[in-house]
Amino acid sequence: VRDATSDPGDARAAADADLELAFAKGGDDALAAAYARFGRVVYSFARRTVGPEVAEEVTQDVFVAAWTARDRYDPERGSLAGWLIGVARHKVTDALRAQQRVAARAERAAAFAGVAPAADAAVDQVAERLVVADGLAALRPEVREVVELAFYSDLTHEQIAERTGRPLGTVKSHIRRSLATLRRHLEGLDAAP
Amino acid sequence: MPPRDSDERELDAARDPLPRPDDTPDLSRVRRIGAAARSLDAEDRDPADPPPELWAGIADRVSSPGSDVDATGGEEAAGAAPVVPLEGRRASAAAPAAALRPGRGRRAAWWAIGAAAAAVVLVVAGAVVATREDGDAGGSTVASAELEPLPDALPGTGPGRAAVVVRDGAEELTLDATPPEAPDGFYEVWLIDTAVDGMVSLGPLRADGRYAIPDRVDVRAFPVVDVSIEPPDGEPTHSGRSVLRGVLS
Numbered sequence: 001v002r003d004a005t006s007d008p009g010d011a012r013a014a015a016d017a018d019l020e021l022a023f024a025k026g027g028d029d030a031l032a033a034a035y036a037r038f039g040r041v042v043y044s045f046a047r048r049t050v051g052p053e054v055a056e057e058v059t060q061d062v063f064v065a066a067w068t069a070r071d072r073y074d075p076e077r078g079s080l081a082g083w084l085i086g087v088a089r090h091k092v093t094d095a096l097r098a099q100q101r102v103a104a105r106a107e108r109a110a111a112f113a114g115v116a117p118a119a120d121a122a123v124d125q126v127a128e129r130l131v132v133a134d135g136l137a138a139l140r141p142e143v144r145e146v147v148e149l150a151f152y153s154d155l156t157h158e159q160i161a162e163r164t165g166r167p168l169g170t171v172k173s174h175i176r177r178s179l180a181t182l183r184r185h186l187e188g189l190d191a192a193p
Numbered sequence: 194m195p196p197r198d199s200d201e202r203e204l205d206a207a208r209d210p211l212p213r214p215d216d217t218p219d220l221s222r223v224r225r226i227g228a229a230a231r232s233l234d235a236e237d238r239d240p241a242d243p244p245p246e247l248w249a250g251i252a253d254r255v256s257s258p259g260s261d262v263d264a265t266g267g268e269e270a271a272g273a274a275p276v277v278p279l280e281g282r283r284a285s286a287a288a289p290a291a292a293l294r295p296g297r298g299r300r301a302a303w304w305a306i307g308a309a310a311a312a313v314v315l316v317v318a319g320a321v322v323a324t325r326e327d328g329d330a331g332g333s334t335v336a337s338a339e340l341e342p343l344p345d346a347l348p349g350t351g352p353g354r355a356a357v358v359v360r361d362g363a364e365e366l367t368l369d370a371t372p373p374e375a376p377d378g379f380y381e382v383w384l385i386d387t388a389v390d391g392m393v394s395l396g397p398l399r400a401d402g403r404y405a406i407p408d409r410v411d412v413r414a415f416p417v418v419d420v421s422i423e424p425p426d427g428e429p430t431h432s433g434r435s436v437l438r439g440v441l442s
Contacts, residue, residue: 031255035248043247044240056247063251125232132229133237150207151230157200172200179203183222 012138020075031067045130049092062088078188082131086192089127131185146174250344332360338439346436349373355418364406378424384415416441
């Protein structure tokens with residue numbers, strides 16, 4: 001029997017799973033709960049792509065659109081965190097297109113001094129960074145320590161076990177399960193309408 | 194080199210963003226994850242808090258009467274069947290309930306950005322349409338709109354109603370809206386296009402609620418009725434502070 005406390009996510013992951021189901025079903029307060037949990041990530045994404053002044057509008061649009069389309073969210077196909085950022089990515093891309101369209105009007109170009117629209121690829125990168133950061137933050141600290149060595153070092157599993165003083169099996173399991181959790185975020189991102 | 198097991202292949206992929214021909218979808222996602230993890234900066238790890246009032250705007254838009262976000266599926270406006278629909282537009286293309294919040298310095302930019310951000314979202318104020326002879330006013334109503342208060346409205350701002358009335362061959366906008374007095378400016382009435390890009394001012398809010406629509410202005414091209422608060426700064430463009438909005442249909 002697997003000890004529940006050895007799961008990478010523990011209580012936060014369980015709460016997120018409940019929220020995902022409630023959101024997909026359109027449950028009472030699920031939108032408020034989703035905003036409470038993911039509002040920062042979505043807003044931060046918008047800030048970093050369309051800029052702080054438009055970020056509020058985009059964030060509102062994302063949650064309204066996500067709620068409208070909630071029956072298209074399937075927890076089997078990815079995390080809600082990823083899906084919301086995926087919805088946000090489309091909104092941001094729309095906003096940037098409009099920005100560029102307006103910028104193309106030569107007589108108004110001067111108004112855009114200082115505004116450097118992010119290219120689509122840059123938008124995708126920010127989206128992926130934010131869902132990965134959120135996924136890492138949700139890990140228990142002792143799991144995150146192991147996972148970060150997987151990303152930021154060249155150590156083998158054995159060396160990570162040695163470094164952290166954990167059994168090899170635990171190290172492998174932490175990494176494997178955490179990668180699965182993080183993959184689910186990207187799946188949500190890729191599945192967003 | 195000994196064959197690598199699946200844990201080892203994942204660990205390799207987490208550290209190497211370059212795709213390989215035999216990558217499974219899972220492995221290529223691990224490459225993306227590793228690349229993202231290595232490029233995290235401080236703000237990624239500690240995202241900025243949204244302004245506290247942001248949630249209220251979402252809650253308003255999801256629950257406001259007539260917005261009917263639930264029933265629309267994001268595209269077509271539900272609501273009363275238009276008797277005399279405005280041509281050449283889809284109701285869903287308009288009604289960006291809270292899309293405009295420009296800073297006064299870069300108005301042109303924010304208008305368009307707001308439009309795109311709002312284009313997909315449908316928050317159509319419950320548009321009610323009737324063609325009827327207006328006995329006392331002596332005109333014929335060809336389109337109307339319920340105006341919903343927006344987050345930038347002053348407390349106590351109630352919904353309003355607008356109608357396009359044809360009287361003696363001329364179009365007129367009648368507007369029934371009595372927002373509280375704005376201490377820092379005045380109310381101005383606008384017709385805006387569905388791209389939220391072009392707009393026509395109909396002038397400051399009038400007590401008699403009647404606004405001439407210039408002959409050359411086609412309300413079908415500017416179906417969004419918008420009331421803003423304008424600072425008395427002589428700047429003729431929209432302040433971006435919209436307080437009431439609805440879409441004619």
